[in-house]
Amino acid sequence: MSLERPWLDQYPAEVPPQIDVDEFPSIVSVLETAIEKYRDRPAFHNLGKTLTYGEIDRLSAQFAAYLLGELKLKKGDRVAIMMPNCLQYPIATFGVLRAGLTVVNTNPMYTARELKHQLDDSGASVILVLDNFGNTVQDVVAGTQVKQVITTGLGDMLGFPKGSIVNFMLKHVKKMVPDYDIPGAIRFRDALTLGQRHTLPELEITPDDIAFLQYTGGTTGVAKGAMLTHRNLVANMQQAAAWVGTNVRLGEEVIITALPLYHIFALTANGLVFMKFGGLNHMITNPRDMPAFVKELKKTPFTAITGVNTLFNGLLNTPGFSEVDFSRLHLTLGGGMAVQRAVAERWKQVTGVTLLEAYGLTETSPAACINPMDLADYNGSIGLPISSTDACVKDENGNQLPMGEVGELCIKGPQVMKGYWRRPEETANVIDEDGWLHTGDMARMDEQGYFYIVDRKKDMILVSGFNVYPNEVEDVIAMMPGVLEVAAVGVPDEKSGEAVKVVIVKKDASLTAEQVKAHARENLTGYKHPKYVEFRTELPKTNVGKILRRELRDAPAA
Structure with missing residues (x-):
């Protein structure tokens, strides 16, 4: 079936259906243009120094x-x-x-x-x-x-x-x-x-030179380097700038950068888009220290902020946040994980600004869909495909599904990565011969062209916007002599969206949950640590012996 693009009718008047990918040959050219225009303007601020x-x-x-x-x-x-x-x-x-x-x-x-x-x-x-x-x-x-x-x-x-x-x-x-x-x-x-x-x-x-190797986990549990070219990032910067730039004051924007710039969301949305605008990136080194973060916000007349749901939720629950001056704030962008309705509604109530949900992947540099800037209230959708981007929903055989049906969300556009570094087979698994990137997320599209994420095809766990791949956690826990079998799943968590839970069949009866957590602390980054450890006598499996993680996710704790 031919691709219909109902989302174009929903674009705000000033957003173009296509962007000019060739305006800047590289990120360096974007930087040089900004330097020329805004040489004496503040660019980056951290710990009191600009x-x-x-x-x-x-x-x-x-x-x-x-x-x-x-x-x-x-x-x-x-x-x-x-x-x-x-x-x-x-x-x-x-x-x-x-x-x-x-x-x-x-x-x-x-x-x-x-x-x-x-x-x-x-x-x-x-x-x-x-x-x-x-x-x-x-x-x-x-x-x-x-x-x-x-x-x-x-x-x-x-x-x-x-x-x-x-x-x-x-x-x-x-x-x-x-x-x-x-x-x-x-x-x-x-x-x-x-x-x-x-x-x-x-x-x-050149536009095809690799600017970043941005590592992202794989279904195999081994992190793979997404090859993001200068063209990929310039395209995504142009797309996001066209989308959010309608009410931007050039040379006057101040964006709060609390997500780390090594994360693709902040790198593009804050680092590149606001550089094009001649804005100031106000960097927060440790956003986990919420009281200090709020103190910093009180001193800074900021115009924009990006973050993940847990960050917004944390701010809303920190004393003093409601006393921050939001009079200049006109953009709040949430991505990296699902924005929860309760958080979005409270954010609007406290700041007067709609928390816009966006959707992207490391492999799309990252933005693929964003809600319109003039959205009055949270709508539960990941928004519309942005300029120069096509999206569709496909079944298991790669056939495009009609409106309203649930299938795998696929994305095509100039922001889609070149492939995985030195992994041609892995690349072929996610980018088909027609150039569609298969995201592994299950979604549906409504008649207006808004997309809604329904579930994840992969068993990936999303902790505060960071990907945790069950295989990696399982490999580490399985290294313990006292473990016979292990499965890792994501369970809902109020603070981080999801938390890691491991279900273990013991080899050594004396194995404790504390020993498992201590071993994880030695071998895994903090956000990958299991918050919950459950012991069972056996794990649910298919007839070929594959562990059914979904059953473990859906089952009440034993």
Whole structure:
């Protein structure tokens, strides 16, 4: 059946059906245009310090020159960045891109096992890490292709004396920086100084060059690198900018960036879209400290905020949030996980602004569907396919289903990834010969072209917007000698949307839930830890012995 696009009739008048993908050949070109227009405007703010577009220009050029001139990296080499939101992140990221290299975003909370997989798989030759996580890098770096480790303290870009005070407090008072020793490591500030000796050469960066290797779990449980090209990210920036830009004041926007910029949602929606607008990214390093976060919001006349449902819910339940000044706020965008109706309705009540739900994937850079900006109230849908994007619902055999029927949501557009890094079979599993990306999410479309997520085809668990793949959790728990069989499932959780639950058949009768949790803490990032541990005498299985996770999810606890 031919593709109908009823959503185009629902577009707000000023949103075009197509965007100009060729306006900028690369992310670097977007950055250079913003620098030219907004050189003296504030670009990034963190921990009381602001960097202008001009300063980002100078510092990122120094870092790029260091990578090329001192380390002699070649076009396409990979550089891993392992840090939360801090001023070093945009400097380093734009520096890597300006050098014609590829950024490998690395979650700072990774355990040694997870980090080693990502460094091995990406073949990164350099890693930049915040001191707080240096001990993890120290444990694995020797066996990888990493030639140079660059380290930095959270206070390093804050100037004297503040920076020294922040670094001292974190290490000696709060004890948040474990000791580590990495022979040959260089400090970030020293790398910038060395970069000043070199001139950044004129480089041709093409739309098809890989800008980011953005790791995402797989149904196999092994994280895969989605190859996101300059074209993918520029396209998604153009799409989101066309969608949200109708009431934006160029050079005056202030967006609260509480989600980490290493997460694809904040990277594109905050980092790139608001750079195009000449906006200021107000970065929150630790949004989990809600009282401090609210205190920061009270000092900042902000115009936009993005987040996941748990973040909005946390703010609404923090004393003092209702006293924040929302008079300039005109955009609240929720993604990464389903927005709950109760949270959306309360957000509107407290802030006066509708919480708009969006939908995307790492593989779509990330936005695919967004609700219209003029939406009066929460509607439970993930919105309409954005400009230059097609969406449809297909059955198991790849046939397009009619309106209202439930099937797998498929997406096509310039934002769809090039494929998975060095995994052609995995790529062929998700992108069909007609170019449709199969999302693994079950959805339906209504007669107006709004899409609704019904269920997930995969057994993925979504904890506060982060993907947890049951196979990975199961592999780790199965390493315990006392475990005979294990299945991991997601169960509803008020705080995080879903929580991880493991159901275990014991090999050793003395095995306890606490031992299981302690083992998980050693081998898995925090959001992957099982919150619940249940023991059973057997697990439900198909006739070929495949564990029926769905039955475990649906069954009341034994």
